[in-house]
Amino acid sequence: MTEVEKKCIFAQTVDTAPDGRKDRSSASLKAQQAGESGWAWSIVTVSLCTGIAMLTYPAFELVDVAMIYLLGVVITASRTTKWPALLTAFLSVAAFDFFFVPPRLTFAVAQTRHIVTFAVMFFVTLATSRLTLRIRQQAEESQLKEQRTAALYDLSRELVRERDMDKLKAIAEQHIGKLFDSNVVVLLPDLHGRPMPPAREFPWSEQEREAAQYVFDNRQPAGSNALTGPDAVALYLPLIASAGTIGVVGLRQKSKRKLEPEQLRYLEAFINQTGIAIERALMAEESRRASVKAETEGLRNTLLSSISHDLRTPLTAVTGAVSTLLDADARLDRQGRRELLETIQEESDRLNRVIKNVLAMTRLESGVLMLQKEWQSLEEIVGVVLNRLGERLNDHPVTLNLPASLPLIPFDGLLLEQVFMNLFENAIKYTPRGTPLELSASEQLFTVTVEFADKGPGIPPGQEERIFEKFVRGGTAGGGVGLGLAICRAIITAHGGRIWAENRPGGGALFRFTLSSAGVPPLPEREE
C-alpha cells in the first residue's frame, strides 16, 4: 500500500496541470483503484486461465496447463503489486490442483509426484512475479528520477532568470508548494536575525515563529515531521547558502501524511537551489548598496571642501559691510551706507541660494526614494519660479510656450521647481543682460519634452556633458558651487527622465529634458 501511495505523490509531483489540487485527487483515486483492482486482477486472471485450460485440457497435458497459469502470474505481476501477485501464484496452484490434478474437483492429490509439481510451480510463479515486479519498479524509479530532475531544472531555470528578491521568493514558494502539495513560505531574516513573519497567507503563531527562529539559529529542521527543534504546525527547514543560513523555508502540507526520508532529500535539493538564488540576489543588492554608499561619501567630502569656500565668500562680504557700518557709521554718507546695505542684501541672497542647492543635493543624495510625486502642472510650476525670481529676471525677457493641452505630470513639485530655478539662475549668471530666454514644452507619446534656450555665449564645445557633473562650473562668471546642473540631472534622472544640453545653431545654449507623463490621474467629471 505504501508503495502505491508513494508512487502517487511523485507521479503528481511532475504533473504540470495548472490546478494542483484537482490533479492530486485524480491521482489518489487512481492509486486506490490500482490497489483494489490488483486483487480483482489476480482473481480474474486465475479464473480466465482456468477457463482456457478447461477448454484445452483434454487435448493438452498437465504441464501445458501449468504453463497457462504461469503466463497468468506473469501478466498479473506486470500489472499489480507484490501481494496480488503472490495471491495469483497461490490461487493458480490451488486451481490447478482443484480442477486438473486427478482426482479432479478436489484438493486431494492422487500421486505424490504432483506435490513436487505444485511446489516447483509455486516457486517458479513466485520467482517470476518478483522478477517482473522488480523490473517494473526499476523502470518506474528511473522515470521518477528523470521527472524529479526535470522539476528541479525547471525551478533553477526560473530562479536564474529572476533578480528581484520578492519574485525569487514567489517562484520558489510556488514550485515547492505545488510539488509537495503544501503551502510554502520563504522567510528571510530582518536586521536582528529574526525571521520576518510571512508576507503572504500562512498560518502564523508564536509557536511557528519559535520554530522558524530555532531553524535559523541552529541550521536544523524543526516543526512537524522534523526530528530536531521545537514542534510546530508546519515544517521548517534552513535555507543554507555559502555564507551560512540566509533564511528559513516553512512548509505546511495540505494532507496530514508524513514526508518520507526520500521526499525530504528531494525537498532539500529544491531548497538548496532556492538558497543559492536568494544568496545571489542578496549579494547583488549588497554590492549595489556599497557602491552607492561609496559614491555618496565621496560626494560628501568634495561637497564639504567646495562649499566652505562658496559659503565664506558672501559671508565675508556681509561681515565686512556690517562692521564698516557699525564702526564708521558717522563718517559714511547716505550713498555709501546704501551701497553697503545693498551689498549685504545681495550677498545674503547669494548665500541663501548656495545653501538651498546644497540642501537639495543632500536631500537627493540621502534618499532618492523620498520623492513625493504628485500630479503637477508645468505652467503652475513655471509660474512659481518666475514669481520667485521676480526682479532678477528684469534684464532677461522670457518667452513662454506652454500649450494648454499639456498633461499633468507625476513629479515632485518642489524638485521640479528647483530644476527650473537652477536653469533660470544659470541663464541669469552666464548670459549677458538683455538677451532673451525661451521656455517651451511639448508632448509626444507620454513624454513631455521641455526646452530652455538662451542667447548667451553657449557652452564651450565638448563640455556639453561635463557641465552636468558635480562641482564643474561653466565659466569664471558668477561663482556658485557648480551644483546647479548636477542637481537638475539628479532630479530628472530620479524621475526617470533625461536632461542634456547643446548649442543652438544661431548662438546660445539649449537645455532639454524629458518627463514621463504616462498614467492618467483620476479627474473629476467635466462640468458644463
Added chain:
Amino acid sequence: MRRFLRITLQSHGYRLIEASTAQEGLLQAASRNPDVVLLDLGLPDMDGLEVTSRLREWAQTPIIVISAREQEQDKVKALDAGADDYLTKPFSANELLARIRVALRHSIRGRSGRPEPIFVFDTLRVDLSQRQVFLNNNEVHLTPLEYKLLMVLIRHAGKVITHRQLLTEVWGPAHAKEVQYLRVYMTQLRHKLEADPARPRFLINEPGIGYRLKYDPDERASIK
C-alpha cells in the same frame, strides 16, 4: 531672529510679547491674549503641530507659522491643524508685515462675522451677492465648481490654504487627496482670470503646501 522681529515689528508700531519655549508661549498667549501669534516650528520643547492644536483648543487668535524651507510636511500639518499662514525663512520684513496685516484683517472680520459683498483685486471684481465675476468690467463665466473654488479662496483671501482644506471644502472630504483636481481647476481659473496664466498675479501656487489668493489689505487700499 527674535531681535530682527522685535526691531522690525516695533518700528511699525506693533507691541511684542516674546517666549522662547512652547510652554512659555502658550502661557503668555493665554494670559496676555495677543492679536496674532508668530510660531517658529523649531521650538525646543514641542512640535509646532502640537502648539497649534493646543492653542486652537481655546483661542481663535491667528497663528502664523515660521519655518525653514525643508519642513513642508510640518507646515502642512500645522496649517491643517488650524494655523492661518506661514512664512519660510529667510523672509523679508515686507512679507512678514503683509502676512500680519492679512491675519489681523481676517480676525477682525471673523469677529464682525460678515463677509464683504464685493471683492475687488486690481482688475478682478467679484460680486458675491449676485455670484458674478468681472474682469476689466467684462463678466467672466465660471462653472459652478470654479466659482466654488474661487469663493473658498476669497473667503481666505491673502492666506495660504492647504490642498487638503481646498479639496475638502470644494469636493468634500472623500477627495481630500486628489491634488490633481486642484491642478486642473486652478489652471482653468487662471486661464479665465489671469492676463498671463504662467505669471499669475493673484492665483498663487505655494508648492507642496497649497494655494493663496494674493491680497494685501493695504495694497488694495492704495489701489482704490
